[in-house]
Amino acid sequence: MTAASQLGYDDLPALLGRMTGDEKHSPAAFSTLDVLWVLYDRVLCDSDRFLLSKGHGPNAYYAVLAAKGLIPVDDLDSFGSFESPLGYHPDRVVLPAATISSGSLGHGLPIAVGVALSGRRTFVLVGDGELDEGSNWEAVQYAGRIRLARLTAVVVDNASATYGWPGGIEQRFALEGWWANRVDGRDHEALATALNDEHPDAPACVVAEIHR
Numbered sequence: 001m002t003a004a005s006q007l008g009y010d011d012l013p014a015l016l017g018r019m020t021g022d023e024k025h026s027p028a029a030f031s032t033l034d035v036l037w038v039l040y041d042r043v044l045c046d047s048d049r050f051l052l053s054k055g056h057g058p059n060a061y062y063a064v065l066a067a068k069g070l071i072p073v074d075d076l077d078s079f080g081s082f083e084s085p086l087g088y089h090p091d092r093v094v095l096p097a098a099t100i101s102s103g104s105l106g107h108g109l110p111i112a113v114g115v116a117l118s119g120r121r122t123f124v125l126v127g128d129g130e131l132d133e134g135s136n137w138e139a140v141q142y143a144g145r146i147r148l149a150r151l152t153a154v155v156v157d158n159a160s161a162t163y164g165w166p167g168g169i170e171q172r173f174a175l176e177g178w179w180a181n182r183v184d185g186r187d188h189e190a191l192a193t194a195l196n197d198e199h200p201d202a203p204a205c206v207v208a209e210i211h212r
Contacts, residue, residue: 007067009037015063019079019086028057031158031185031210032125036064038191039123039154049120051099053108054127054156055089062086070097106133109153113139116151116203123152123195128169129160137176143203144177151203152195153178156185158210173205182207 007015012033032054044050052061062079065071071085078084085094089103100111105127112124130136143151155169165172170180179199183190185208194206 006069007073009041009067011067012037012060012063015066015073015076016059018073018076019059019062021080026057026059027158028054028127029059029061030057031127031156032057033060033063034186034188035125035154035156035191035208036060037067038188038195039125040064040068042188042192043195044123045121047120049099049112049115049122051108051112051115051122051124052090052102053100053105053112054125054130055102055105055108056127058086058088058090058102061090065097071095105130106135109136110139112151112153113143113148116143116148119150121150121152123154125154125156127160128155128157128165129162131155131165131169132162140173140176140178144173147177147201148203149200152199153203153205154195155205155207156210157182157207168207170205170207178203178205180205180207182209184208185210 062076066073066076075086079086080088090098091101092098108124109126112122116122157169170182174180179202181194183194
């Protein structure tokens with residue numbers, strides 16, 4: 001996934017523009033765009049696993065997959081149509097590049113714990129609003145207690161949570177034994193540094209702050 005590809009970051013707006021319709025959830029898609037690009041361009045290796053739990057507004061995900069040659073660019077034109085592999089939520093049955101199907105919020109992080117337990121380095125992208133789901137915190141507690149260092153959770157924080165998190169999301173993860181950091185969610189260098197940091201004794205949480 002880190003090999004050179006035909007298309008680059010500057011091509012993403014044009015790729016996004018090929019997907020039309022009323023179900024784009026554009027704010028959700030754009031909030032994840034830079035994180036997804038840095039993951040696929042500068043972090044993920046072939047043996048790693050990436051799970052998109054924040055499945056609302058998957059257009060940024062599809063655009064990055066197309067830029068990296070993991071799906072045909074022409075598939076973007078069929079987004080949301082009946083026979084398209086690119087639905088309003090990613091479906092792993094018709095989209096082999098997706099590790100999980102997303103849609104029901106709160107499932108991705110618990111699944112990622114299971115994937116990381118298999119021995120693979122695992123990254124999962126979740127939204128701050130999604131963390132209102134209690135199933136996430138069972139996974140956070142468990143991963144922290146067993147020091148599941150192969151797991152990294154990337155939380156896109158665009159202030160969508162119902163009540164917010166006193167002290168910040170990163171503090172909540174840190175209390176459960178995670179290595180935690182907050183970075184500018186548009187700063188590629190900061191994202192790459194945080195996502196590539198070694199954390200041999202604990203799972204990692206990288207909070208990517210997005211200003212809407």
